[in-house]
Amino acid sequence: MQSPHSLDWPAITQSLDDSGCAHIPQLLSPAECTALAGLYPNTALFRSRVVMERYSFGRGEYQYFHYPLPDPVAQLRSGIYPHLVPVANRWNEAMGIAVRYPAEHADFLQRCHTAGQLRPTPLLLQYGPGDYNCLHQDLYGEHVFPLQLAVLLSEPGRDFSGGEFVLTEQRPRMQSRPEVVPLRQGDAVLFAVHHRPVQGTRGSYRVQLRHGVSRVRTGQRHTLGVIFHDAQ
Template sequence: MTHLAAPLERLDWHTIGLTLDREGFIVLPGMFALEVPGLFTHLLNGFYPPLAQVSNQWNDILQLPYRFPPQLTDLHAQCRAVGQQHALPQLTCLRKDEQQALRQDAEGEHVFPFQLVGVLSAPGEDFTGGEFILTEQRPRMQSRPMVVPLQRGDLAIITTAYRPFKGSKGNYRVNMKHAISRVRSGERHGFLLSFHLCPGAAHD
């Protein structure tokens, strides 16, 4: 029995992989239910294996030797072995006039290329503004902003820090960051889940 609103085995991972290759993110509508116990754990454990395959394909394209292990517990063991001991913050709460600046969650030797994003309150009802935004920076080009359209229950897979891009002279890394725009009214509750652990002090 699945613990998610939409079973993972019904997802079209071929199309998901192609969209991640092309855009660096994808939104999966109605993917989770708020009342699911241990929701974050189920999302991380469920999405890691197929996303590890996409991640290894990206490393192949970029000619990087590292390969992500098939299970999340193995990745965490590798993280701890190099001093990455702590989970990154998962919940976000932004009130009127608050925002989250552009950032990357890419500290440490082992950084998983994908993160999971969702909102726990209803856009347009519980809050206005607070759009989730990705920026993409290609060499010698202006940054490209992209709004990730999220409703409560939707799940977005986003790029953590960089993705492969095929240019005229071959494949290279495209740098990506994420942010949340200013909340105009209400309170925006959401989450961002990282598969890898981070170095340094534990987060609240």
């Protein structure tokens, strides 16, 4: 795993400001990806399993980890969060949102837990042929951190085909703008959970974002999702 502190945060920040997402190549090694994907059958590690078709979320399934999180997941969550806090606070200020986020993830989790958001949200997702994830937002309660992370654990072209990560942005009085982020095994994408500010001629305004996964055509695709707020 690359140390979160060694990443090119000025470039990541610029990409987040420009497009609402940032690509991080090779955040995890192939061996780490294989090990994490291999946890999926171990139901003892997870608090719940969701079959997406039952809820019209798409097709495929995912499982939320319970506490304590596996070490690599916990390290990513606590290590990346502090680097995102300046972006999150600056975005909220630009959008006229009063909420500010503490410097350390443990302090933000305490805020979530005090409000009754006690359930961990990091998850593993599993897709097979024909599976997909509808465009959505991972909100889960009153306290929402405005950025999240996804890491592709499978290798396109070898383990699966199709299954592209898709982000859409809806600006006022305009049609949605799609963005496809090409990922290889171990690559991560940071992206806006809900909304972000865009600078217009009359100041900043909010745009709404949603994310999903296009249809997997062949094989099996695993993804790690790291959401920084907990759920009710």
